[in-house]
C-alpha cells in the first residue's frame with residue numbers, strides 16, 4: 001500500500017465552478033495530496049486563457065493545504081508518468097456524464113494499465129451545474145454569483161466588463 005498517493009484532478013476548468021470545488025474538497029479528504037491539472041480541451045473554445053484558469057483555481061483552493069494547482073499540455077497519461085501518479089479523479093454529476101467519462105477512463109487505462117480513474121459525486125446542489133452554463137447565464141445578464149468561487153466571480157466580472 002502506497003501511503004504517499006498523489007491524485008490528479010484534470011480538467012479545463014473554464015471557469016472553475018463550485019461543483020469543481022466540491023469534488024476537490026472531497027478528494028482532499030481521501031488522498032494525502034491532490035494536484036489539479038489544468039489543460040486545454042481542444043474540443044472546446046475557452047473563454048479564459050490557461051494562465052487565467054490556473055490563477056483562478058489557485059485563488060479558489062488556497063485554503064486547502066494538500067491541494068496544488070499545475071498545468072500540462074499533451075496526454076494526461078504522460079503527465080501522470082511525469083509526476084509519478086496513477087490516480088485520476090473525475091466528478092460524475094449525472095448519468096449523462098457517464099459515457100464520456102467511461103470512454104476517457106478506459107482510453108487512459110489503455111494508454112497506461114496502471115491508471116485508475118476514481119469518480120466522486122458532487123453535492124446534489126451542483127449536479128446541474130457546468131462551466132458552459134455559468135458562461136451562458138453571465139453572458140445573458142443573469143446572477144451567477146452562487147455558482148462560482150468568489151475569486152472566479154471577481155475575475156469573470158472584470159474580464160467581461162460586467
Ligand code: COA
Nearest residue numbers: 010011012013019020041075076091107122129130131132
Ligand atoms: N461540478 C460542476 N461542473 C462539473 C463538474 C462538477 N463536479 N464536473 C464536471 N463539470 C463540468 C464542467 O463544468 C465542464 O462543463 P463544460 O462542458 O460546460 O465546460 C464539464 O463538466 C467537464 O469539464 P472539465 O471537468 O473541466 O473537464 P473537461 O471535460 O474539459 O476535461 C480533460 C477533459 C482535459 C480531462 C481531457 O480532455 C484530457 O485529459 N485532456 C488531455 C489530453 C488527453 O489525454 N486526451 C485523451 C483523453 S482519454
